[in-house]
Amino acid sequence: xxxxxxxxxxRQLEAAAAEAKAAQTAHQVxxxxxxxxxxxxxxxxxENSTPxxxxxxxxxxxxxxLIQSEIVAKQMSVAVDTTTLVQEQVRWDECVxxxxxxxxxxxxxxxGGRLVATYALAAKGDLYRESEVRYEVSGDAQKALDVSxxxxxxxxxxxxxxxxxxxxxxxxxxxxFCGHTLCRKCLTRTLDHSLHCPVCRRxxxxxxxxxxxPSNKTLVDLLNALCPDAVALRFAAAREEEAGGPxxxxxxxxxxxxxxxxxxxxxxxxxxxYRLMLRRSLESNREFGMLMYNRYGEPQGDLGxxxxxxxxxxxxxxxxxxxxDGTSLIESRGAYRFRVRAHGIHDGxxxxxxxxxxxxxxxxxxxLEASETSGPPVPDWDVVGQLDRMSTQALLDLGRSFIExxxxxxxxxxxxxxxxxxxxxxTDPALFPFWFASVLxxxxxxxxxxxxxxxxxxxxxxxxxxxxxxxxxxCATSQLPPRARVTMRPEAEIEGEGETEDETDAEEVEFTPxxxxxx
Amino acid sequence: xxxxxxxxxxxxxxxxxxxxVPGISAIPHEENVRYFDVKVExxxxxxxxxxxxxxxxxxxxxxxxxxxxxxFLTRIYHPxxxxxxxxxxxxxxxxxxxxxxxxxxxxxxxxxLGAPNPEDPLNEAVAKQWKENQAEAIKxxxxxxxxxxxxx
Numbered sequence: 001x002x003x004x005x006x007x008x009x010x011r012q013l014e015a016a017a018a019e020a021k022a023a024q025t026a027h028q029v030x031x032x033x034x035x036x037x038x039x040x041x042x043x044x045x046x047e048n049s050t051p052x053x054x055x056x057x058x059x060x061x062x063x064x065x066l067i068q069s070e071i072v073a074k075q076m077s078v079a080v081d082t083t084t085l086v087q088e089q090v091r092w093d094e095c096v097x098x099x100x101x102x103x104x105x106x107x108x109x110x111x112g113g114r115l116v117a118t119y120a121l122a123a124k125g126d127l128y129r130e131s132e133v134r135y136e137v138s139g140d141a142q143k144a145l146d147v148s149x150x151x152x153x154x155x156x157x158x159x160x161x162x163x164x165x166x167x168x169x170x171x172x173x174x175x176x177f178c179g180h181t182l183c184r185k186c187l188t189r190t191l192d193h194s195l196h197c198p199v200c201r202r203x204x205x206x207x208x209x210x211x212x213x214p215s216n217k218t219l220v221d222l223l224n225a226l227c228p229d230a231v232a233l234r235f236a237a238a239r240e241e242e243a244g245g246p247x248x249x250x251x252x253x254x255x256x257x258x259x260x261x262x263x264x265x266x267x268x269x270x271x272x273x274y275r276l277m278l279r280r281s282l283e284s285n286r287e288f289g290m291l292m293y294n295r296y297g298e299p300q301g302d303l304g305x306x307x308x309x310x311x312x313x314x315x316x317x318x319x320x321x322x323x324x325d326g327t328s329l330i331e332s333r334g335a336y337r338f339r340v341r342a343h344g345i346h347d348g349x350x351x352x353x354x355x356x357x358x359x360x361x362x363x364x365x366x367x368l369e370a371s372e373t374s375g376p377p378v379p380d381w382d383v384v385g386q387l388d389r390m391s392t393q394a395l396l397d398l399g400r401s402f403i404e405x406x407x408x409x410x411x412x413x414x415x416x417x418x419x420x421x422x423x424x425x426x427t428d429p430a431l432f433p434f435w436f437a438s439v440l441x442x443x444x445x446x447x448x449x450x451x452x453x454x455x456x457x458x459x460x461x462x463x464x465x466x467x468x469x470x471x472x473x474x475c476a477t478s479q480l481p482p483r484a485r486v487t488m489r490p491e492a493e494i495e496g497e498g499e500t501e502d503e504t505d506a507e508e509v510e511f512t513p514x515x516x517x518x519x
Numbered sequence: 520x521x522x523x524x525x526x527x528x529x530x531x532x533x534x535x536x537x538x539x540v541p542g543i544s545a546i547p548h549e550e551n552v553r554y555f556d557v558k559v560e561x562x563x564x565x566x567x568x569x570x571x572x573x574x575x576x577x578x579x580x581x582x583x584x585x586x587x588x589x590x591f592l593t594r595i596y597h598p599x600x601x602x603x604x605x606x607x608x609x610x611x612x613x614x615x616x617x618x619x620x621x622x623x624x625x626x627x628x629x630x631x632l633g634a635p636n637p638e639d640p641l642n643e644a645v646a647k648q649w650k651e652n653q654a655e656a657i658k659x660x661x662x663x664x665x666x667x668x669x670x671x
Contacts, residue, residue, distance in 0.1 A: 072636075162616075164618040165527070165583060165617040165618060166525070166526065166527050167526060167527040167530040167531065168526055186617070189617075189619050190584070190616075192584070193584050193585070194616075196616070198616040198618040199616070199618045201616060202612070237526070241525075272584065273581060274582075345580050347580070347581060348580050348581035348584070348585075450575045485660055
């Protein structure tokens with residue numbers, strides 16, 4: 001065990017000794033890097049990169065100052081009786097370049113361990129930046145000194161490179177125009193809430209999403225070189241944090257409205273917590289679950305009376321447009337249906353463990369059709385029974401012919417615009433009901449009944465039921481006062497007669513789940 | 520079911536314990552570590568001097584993106600604190616920043632005790648008295664401190 005540790009420490013020391021050298025020479029390196037940074041970008045970025053680069057300088061300098069003071073202080077206090085012989089190695093290309101090399105190569109015995117001695121050599125200006133060095137190891141005391149100094153340097157560095165938002169090691173640090181450096185993700189999340197620097201509150205001219213905003217390269221390089229293990233740990237921790245809520249609650253859930261498989265859903269995301277959810281979704285599989293808000297508090301199976309309906313639709317984000325104010329427009333499509341098994345809250349938004357819900361296999365569906373249609377004839381008044389006797393194809397035809405009739409009457413909800421968005425009525429009986437529900441102006445609670453279905457027939461029968469009701473209302477319209485027109489929307493709207501507001505307009509569903517998405 | 524505690528909250532809590540602020544303490548509940556019992560001493564030289572005020576502090580789900588929720592439990596006569604103990608303080612609302620922390624917020628509250636601002640009142644009646652008869656208001660504040668905020 002101790003041998004391994006010593007070996008690991010040894011390797012670390014090699015890297016750190018090189019780093020001490022790099023730190024010393026960083027002052028000379030920095031301007032060159034910035035020039036490269038500026039020239040490598042487009043015109044627009046150049047204007048912005050200057051202050052960022054300057055701030056990056058500041059961070060790097062304060063870090064270097066810190067290392068300097070730690071190492072120098074250490075050198076002053078302890079290393080009187082330990083010395084190290086540092087020999088500069090002349091590189092072969094310098095030997096053959098013909099330039100005089102004698103004054104570059106040097107060999108000195110300096111106080112302190114390897115780290116301090118190398119640093120001192122560089123500080124004196126005696127160590128050429130490109131050179132390798134070789135050490136004369138004088139014993140365990142020297143090694144112990146190096147280990148303790150390395151530890152102190154890391155400790156001292158740590159507080160400087162802690163993000164002021166998450167209190168962790170800065171992960172992919174980004175520097176603001178006002179000179180403050182934070183994890184990219186922390187700054188982005190802060191910008192979801194307000195377009196001000198979290199440290200000094202200056203208004204930030206940064207885009208709300210920091211895509212394209214350069215990282216503080218100097219700091220990234222220093223961190224990677226100084227504490228690669230800590231960086232790796234931090235990275236892993238961040239990934240785990242992103243992955244979702246506690247345990248198996250790894251599906252982000254958006255409690256908002258209804259979506260159906262294969263149907264488009266257009267959303268505008270503006271609440272800070274959902275901006276975060278959206279970003280994470282875009283970074284992973286571009287999916288999130290959409291659930292309908294349970295406004296009447298109906299009980300949801302094992303979940304009890306939760307604020308959402310337990311069956312939802314997984315949406316896949318096809319297109320995403322981030323607007324200047326930080327809100328987003330997304331174009332998504334229903335992928336599959338699911339049921340929520342367990343749920344929780346993660347960073348303010350709902351997360352859950354979901355179970356995919358698929359239709360029964362085709363053979364089962366065919367068996368069901370055969371058994372239902374082969375039953376004895378039912379009387380005229382038994383509407384449900386009559387639907388059972390209809391073949392799947394007949395049920396589909398019923399729906400499609402209803403659409404045709406409504407089109408003939410120029411129903412509002414079948415305008416070209418609606419068809420452009422949702423497409424023509426599908427010929428697939430499994431999908432037709434979802435299309436139908438997406439365009440038909442009836443209540444969402446009614447449409448929701450399609451989501452838990454496991455068979456094509458069940459869905460077709462539900463929509464056949466709607467059609468029956470709509471048509472019977474139409475016959476009765478002349479005799480009944482408007483109040484009596486049952487639970488559906490005013491049939492005038494469905495019929496396309498008269499002025500109605502376009503309720504099925506799914507072009508842009510505006511979300512205001514502010515109070516809705518709380519448990 | 521709640522998410523694991525963010526590292527930030529763990530660190531903040533540790534630091535509150537290891538480097539306590541004089542005159543201020545915040546101790547998390549065992550069963551809900553987002554909920555703190557807070558004690559703030561009235562600042563010296565103010566009309567709340569000598570008093571120890573109890574507050575409750577709760578870190579919401581999206582802390583530190585959103586400010587902690589905090590209110591006085593001990594009754595206090597102050598123009599910016601209402602009868603329910605709610606506090607009118609910019610950093611607890613619009614001026615919250617995730618770079619602030621429990622420590623800085625509690626210091627701000629202590630500073631608010633030292634500098635009541637009747638121009639931006641939450642408690643109209645107290646603010647009115649403060650503006651019209653400051654001496655009387657301060658006297659009342661002292662009495663209330665005696666009555667409600669003194670260790671018995």
